Amino acid sequence: MMYTKTEEQVVLMKEAAMLVSKTLTEVATVLKPGMTTLDIDKLCMEFAKDHKGTLSFYNYHGYPHNICASVNDVVVHGFPNKSPLKEGDIVSIDFGVILNGWHGDHAYTFIIGEANADAIDLVRITKESLYMGIEKAIANNRIGDIGYAIQEHTEKKHGYGVVRELVGHGLGKHLHEDPQVPNYGKRGTGLKLKENLVLAIEPMINMGTHKVFTDEDGWTVKTQDGKPSVHFEHDVCVKKNEALILSDFSIIEAAEKANINLNTSYY
Ligand code: MF3
Ligand code: CO
Numbered sequence: 491m492m493y494t495k496t497e498e499q500v501v502l503m504k505e506a507a508m509l510v511s512k513t514l515t516e517v518a519t520v521l522k523p524g525m526t527t528l529d530i531d532k533l534c535m536e537f538a539k540d541h542k543g544t545l546s547f548y549n550y551h552g553y554p555h556n557i558c559a560s561v562n563d564v565v566v567h568g569f570p571n572k573s574p575l576k577e578g579d580i581v582s583i584d585f586g587v588i589l590n591g592w593h594g595d596h597a598y599t600f601i602i603g604e605a606n607a608d609a610i611d612l613v614r615i616t617k618e619s620l621y622m623g624i625e626k627a628i629a630n631n632r633i634g635d636i637g638y639a640i641q642e643h644t645e646k647k648h649g650y651g652v653v654r655e656l657v658g659h660g661l662g663k664h665l666h667e668d669p670q671v672p673n674y675g676k677r678g679t680g681l682k683l684k685e686n687l688v689l690a691i692e693p694m695i696n697m698g699t700h701k702v703f704t705d706e707d708g709w710t711v712k713t714q715d716g717k718p719s720v721h722f723e724h725d726v727c728v729k730k731n732e733a734l735i736l737s738d739f740s741i742i743e744a745a746e747k748a749n750i751n752l753n754t755s756y757y
Contacts (some may be wrong), residue, residue, distance in 0.1 A: 492660055492668040494686045499592070500727050500734070503662070503688055506543075506594035507725040507736035509587050513537045514598050518745035521752060523577050523602055527559035527570035534585050543587035546595070546665055553709065558584040558597075565653055565694050565702050565711040565719040577603035580613060582721040586665060593665050595690050596737040597723035600746065601753035608697065609718055612650065614756040616695040616720040617739075619643040623673070623693065627726050627733035629685040636691060637675030644695045645674070651700030653719070656711065658692045661725055683728045688736070692723035 495503065513534050520533065535545060535556045545556045553567075560568035560582040561575070568582075575581060584597035599613055619640045626635040636658075644650045658671030669681045673693045696702075698717035705712060713719050727734040746752045 492687065493662050494684050495662060495688055495727070496686070500686060500688070500736075502590050503592045503594070503725070503727070504736045506587060506589040506592045507596060508594070508738060509538060509541055509543050509589050510585050510594040510596050511738040511741055512541070513585055513587070514583060514596070515741045515745045517583055518600065518742050518749060518752065521575070521600055521602065521749065523751060524574045526572050526574055527561070527568070527581070528572055530559060530583060531555055531557045531570040538587045543589050546586035546588050546593055550665060556585070558582070560584070560719070560721060562718050563713045563716045565696065565713060566656060566721055567709045567711050569707065569710060575602050578605045578609070580605060580609055580718055580720060584721065584723065591663060593661050593663070594725060594737065595661055595665060595723065596725055597692060597721050598739065598742050599720045599722055603751060603753060605753055610753065610756050612695065612697050612718060612720050615644060615648050615650070616693055617722050619693050619695065620691060620722045620724060623691050624724060624726050624733050624735060627683060627689060627691065627728050629683055629728055629730045631683050632678055633669055633671060633680035633683065634675035635677055637672040638677045640693050641674040644693065651696035651698060653694040653696060653700055653702055655702055656694055658690050658723070661688050661690045685728055685730055687728040689726050689728065690723055691726055692721060694719060694721045
C-alpha cells in the first residue's frame with residue numbers, strides 16, 4: 491500500500507529518521523580499526539533504546555540482528571560479526587528504528603583509515619548519486635526519474651554497476667511500503683510522485699559488475715565479482731519544489747571528520 495503522510499506525520503517521521511542519524515553519528519565518533527561490527531550492533535541497539543526507539547530490523551522476516559553491516563564486497567544485509575574491521579575496509583551501516591509508531595531507516599558507508607583511491611571514488615560517487623536521485627523526488631515527477639538520475643551518474647558516467655535485485659521503498663508505519671524505488675530506470679516512467687509521500691532512497695552501487703548473489707545464510711548479498719559495493723540511504727519526503735530530507739548526513743559527516751581513524755579525503 492502507498493500512503494501519503496499528513497504534515498504532522500512528516501514531523502514525527504523526521505524524529506524517527508533523526509534518531510537513526512544520531513545513532514550513526516555515534517558510530518562515526520567511535521569507529522576505528524579493530525572494532526567489530528557486533529560492537530557496532532550493540533552500540534546502535536543501546537543508543538536507540540536509550541532514546542525511546544524500538545529496534546525494527548531485529549526479527550524482520552527473521553533477520554537476526556539490529557543492524558546490517560556490509561563490508562567491502564557485501565552489498566547489503568550483512569550480518570554483524572566478530573571479525574575486526576581493518577584499515578582500508580569500507581563498511582555500510584544500515585539501521586532502523588520505530589519511534590512513536592513511525593519508521594526511520596537509513597544507511598551510511600564509512601571508510602576505515604587509508605583506502606585505495608578507487609574505493610574512495612566509489613564512496614563519493616555513490617553518495618553524490620543519492621543526492622541526484624533525491625533532487626527528483628518532487629511532486630508530479632515519476633519514480634523512474636529518481637532511478638534514471640542515479641543510474642546516469644553511476645553506471646553511465648562512471649561505469650559502475652547498479653544493483654537491480656534490491657530497491658528503495660516507501661516508509662511509514664511499515665518498514666517497507668509501496669512504491670518500490672529502483673536505482674535504475676527510464677525518465678518519465680512509473681508512478682507519479684505525490685506530495686508527502688515518504689521514500690527511503692538507497693543506491694547500492696558496485697565497482698564492477700551489477701550482478702550479485704545471496705549467501706548461504708539467506709541474507710548476505712555480495713557482488714559476483716568480489717569487488718566492493720557502497721550503500722547510502724536517506725529518508726526523503728516528496729514536496730512540490732524541493733524534496734525534504736528527513737535524515738541528516740551533516741552530523742554524521744562532522745563526527746566522521748573529527749575521527750582520525752576514518753577517511754574523509756574525498757570531502
Ligand atoms: N534498509 C534496508 C532495506 O530497506 C533494511 C533491511 S532490514 C532487514 O532493505 F531487517 F531486512 F535487514
Ligand atoms: Co531501506
